[in-house]
Structure formats: C-alpha cells, structure tokens
Amino acid sequence: MSKRILVVDDSATMRDLLIRYMQVDDNLVAGADSGAQALDLMKTERYDVIVTDIAMPEMDGFGLIRAISELDWDPSVILLTGHDPRTLQSAKELALAYSINLLGALTKPVNKDMLLSMLSDVADTRTKGRTGTETVLSESEFMRGLMTDGLSPVFQPKIDLKTGELAGAEVFARWRAPTGGYLGAGAVIKVAQEKGHMDVLTYRMLELALQQQGKWRRQGLDVALSINVAADNLRKSDFADVVTGLAEQFGVEPKMVRLEVTEADLDVDVRVPLEVLSRLALRRFGLSLDDFGTGFASLMRLQKIPFDEIVVDRMFISRAGEDDTARIILESAIDLAHKLKLKCTCEGVEDEEQLRIVRSLGADIAQGYLLGKPMTANEFLIWYEDFRDGVITIPGLKD
Incomplete structure (x- = not known):
C-alpha cells in the first residue's frame, strides 16, 4: 500500500536524498525545510509517516515532536540526527513520553535499507483519528x-x-x-x-x-x-x-x-x-x-x-x-x-x-x-x- 510521507530537514541535499530513497511502492513523498513549514503542510494533508531531523533552526525536532502529539490523527515518526547519539536518545524519550508511534531513530548518513525496513509495516492512518476512528463519543x-x-x-x-x-x-x-x-x-x-x-x-x-x-x-x-x-x-x-x-x-x-x-x-x-x-x-x-x-x-x-x-x-x-x-x-x-x-x-x-x-x-x-x-x-x-x-x-x- 502506498504511503504519504513528509520529510523534514533544513538541508536540501539530505532532504532530496531521503525523498529519492522513499519514492518506492507508489509512495507520495513531500519535503519541508523546517518544522514550521511541516506544520503548515499538515494543516491540509494527513501523512502516514513523518521523517524529521532533530537539529533544525527555529522549530527544532523536539518542538515538532510536541506538535505532532497534538494532531488529531496519529502519524508514524522516524527521527534523524547527525549529532551526538545522546541527542537522538533524548528525542526518542520525548517521543515515547508523548505516546507517539515511533518507528525508529537513525543517525546520518542514513542507511537506505534500514529506512525502508522501518516503513514496511506502517498502517494507513490518514482516515483515522487517535482513537482509531473519526467517531466522537458524546x-x-x-x-x-x-x-x-x-x-x-x-x-x-x-x-x-x-x-x-x-x-x-x-x-x-x-x-x-x-x-x-x-x-x-x-x-x-x-x-x-x-x-x-x-x-x-x-x-x-x-x-x-x-x-x-x-x-x-x-x-x-x-x-x-x-x-x-x-x-x-x-x-x-x-x-x-x-x-x-x-x-x-x-x-x-x-x-x-x-x-x-x-x-x-x-x-x-x-x-x-x-x-x-x-x-x-x-x-x-x-x-x-x-x-x-x-x-x-x-x-x-x-x-x-x-x-x-x-x-x-x-x-x-x-x-x-x-x-x-x-x-x-x-x-x-x-x-x-x-x-x-x-x-x-x-x-x-x-x-x-x-x-x-x-x-x-x-x-x-x-x-x-x-x-x-x-x-x-x-x-x-x-x-x-x-x-x-x-x-x-x-x-x-x-x-
């Protein structure tokens, strides 16, 4: 099943590389150069997977994690960093604390096979809310x-x-x-x-x-x-x-x-x-x-x-x-x-x-x-x- 994927990275080179990696199986992959731009895109589109760098100017990956937790649907998330592994571990801790569906975390340069493996079992979440349905219980x-x-x-x-x-x-x-x-x-x-x-x-x-x-x-x-x-x-x-x-x-x-x-x-x-x-x-x-x-x-x-x-x-x-x-x-x-x-x-x-x-x-x-x-x-x-x-x-x- 094809997936809608959003790649968030302030490096155009890395963003384009990740997009090429994931343009398989009819996946629709978009890019954003900042957390703020990613949030704007998410106002009009529901993504199955969000792949985000942690170290970005203005809204960094930590801020984006918190914003993702407040969405009315439940995308899967993959975290990336080229920094100290302890930074990546802290981001993982934050994602788990916010009950985000974390597929995994990768250090740069990103291994393509590992990235695609994380994507392989993602369910279609675009039509579902966090409770698994759009039905609201009064x-x-x-x-x-x-x-x-x-x-x-x-x-x-x-x-x-x-x-x-x-x-x-x-x-x-x-x-x-x-x-x-x-x-x-x-x-x-x-x-x-x-x-x-x-x-x-x-x-x-x-x-x-x-x-x-x-x-x-x-x-x-x-x-x-x-x-x-x-x-x-x-x-x-x-x-x-x-x-x-x-x-x-x-x-x-x-x-x-x-x-x-x-x-x-x-x-x-x-x-x-x-x-x-x-x-x-x-x-x-x-x-x-x-x-x-x-x-x-x-x-x-x-x-x-x-x-x-x-x-x-x-x-x-x-x-x-x-x-x-x-x-x-x-x-x-x-x-x-x-x-x-x-x-x-x-x-x-x-x-x-x-x-x-x-x-x-x-x-x-x-x-x-x-x-x-x-x-x-x-x-x-x-x-x-x-x-x-x-x-x-x-x-x-x-x-």
Whole structure:
C-alpha cells in the first residue's frame, strides 16, 4: 500500500536524498525545510509517516515532536540526527513520553535499507483519528452505552515464564461503535475523564469482567483477571466493599482478581487510597503497581501500600535490547521485586528477543502481542483451548 510521507530537514541535499530513497511502492513523498513549514503542510494533508531531523533552526525536532502529539490523527515518526547519539536518545524519550508511534531513530548518513525496513509495516492512518476512528463519543452516548451494550471488555493473556502456562489475563475496555467495529480504550477514557465519569467506567468494567470470569468458572475455566482501577475509585472509602460485593455476586474468588493501580493515580494525600487498598489486600484481592519505573516515588509506594506485584512499564522492555540503561533498570526492577517477595510482570513483550531478555532476567510473568492480543471473551476461550492443546505455540517460550 502506498504511503504519504513528509520529510523534514533544513538541508536540501539530505532532504532530496531521503525523498529519492522513499519514492518506492507508489509512495507520495513531500519535503519541508523546517518544522514550521511541516506544520503548515499538515494543516491540509494527513501523512502516514513523518521523517524529521532533530537539529533544525527555529522549530527544532523536539518542538515538532510536541506538535505532532497534538494532531488529531496519529502519524508514524522516524527521527534523524547527525549529532551526538545522546541527542537522538533524548528525542526518542520525548517521543515515547508523548505516546507517539515511533518507528525508529537513525543517525546520518542514513542507511537506505534500514529506512525502508522501518516503513514496511506502517498502517494507513490518514482516515483515522487517535482513537482509531473519526467517531466522537458524546457524554449521552457514553452513559447510555454503559448501561446497555456499548462497553465491551477484551482480554489479553498473561503467561507464566517459569511454567509456560496461562497466568491470567488483563482486561481492557472497548466500545462498540454504532457503525460497527470497536473504538479503543482511548475514546472511552477521554469522555470519562473530561466528564468526570472515570469511577462509573471502572465500576462497569469490574462488573462486566467479573461476570465473564464467573461464567468461565462455571464452564470449568479459572482465569485470574487484572483490572485497572482509576484514581476516583481509590478516593471512595466504600470501593473495597463494592469490589467484594461484585466478586460474591458472580461467584469469583478474591484471589483470582488483581487490581492494577498506576503511581500517577495515587494522590499526595494517600490516606483514603491506603485504607481502600489495604482492605482489599486483607480480603485476598491481588494488588499491582502498574507502570513501575516511570515515576519518582515508586519505592515509597511499595513501602506504604501492600502491593504483591509490580508491572514494569513497556518502555523499558521495548528498549532493553539496544539501550543499556533500559536493560539495567529492567533488571533492577525484577531483582527488587524478588527481594521484596513480589512478583514481577513485564508488559509489552512484542518479539522473541524481548521475551528472551525478560526470561533471562528472571521475570515471573510476560504479556504482549507476541503472546496474545486483546481478545473478546469468545476469542479468548478459543485461544486458550488451542494454547492448552499445543495448537498455538509461542516461539522462545520454552527451552
């Protein structure tokens, strides 16, 4: 499929060379000599890929990264530099911080084969918004859909790296669009956050997830589920009672339910969240500190709150093969978890090399597209039966 590509570089020679490199497979490639000119072009055209130099006058690559993150569609990005590799690393960090779809980063002179390889798997994004569709979810549609069939949980497998068996699944939100198909969690969370309904969204997700979990249990399949909890829920002193009541209603054992909390959702005033989470731990619900390593107070949270698992942020897994710093942080997180008698889950495992690394470093559980994508309840049941029977095998999972 042809792609629309924008090359941003203040050097005419380099810009023309990159354009020639990428004029293959009917790609339509345009050029801009500055970040400002690139933004003007993006007002009238949506590009699938933006290839940008970092060191440019006026608006440099760092400013352009921030501007790209504010677009109403989601282009892929390739970063270039002829400067110190540390500058390139900083730009990569910024792109990841802004949740940009970063294909890679190259130093000049650019290797043509590497550049074309990065382009090979780019999806067509020109007709899609950041939520994967141009459909905008209104507050009334959101509230109506919560009580009907708008919200739908999907389940991504988590694999025990010691046994190679299913360890459970994480639950994600999807929204059934009126035109068919699904909206991603971003569309749902956006309206929930803007309208102050995150607590309602969490309650409904818990209800749907535990309802499915109880159904599976009656069918003879016990699947431990991990469910994300919002800050608004942790500020409500009765939240532990709500979770307990749902588990009892659907016949689910507390030890089969794991609540994931991100550090950003823990207030400076931790008194109510501490009470809520401690009560949940007392009742045998699992507690995970999600996105471990991205904040500055993670160790204090582990000291104060009875977590029994940490989930290492995917950022460190994705870069552990090429970035010594990321690998050291990953290894330290796994080692810290074990010394504190906690389990360590590594999310975002996308290829065999990443699986090999997290296994070699002693992680307990892995999760990611290499192991299984998020699936509907029916798809998950079929996947599990095929996985259990050896029809589905995961390269690198077992020696």
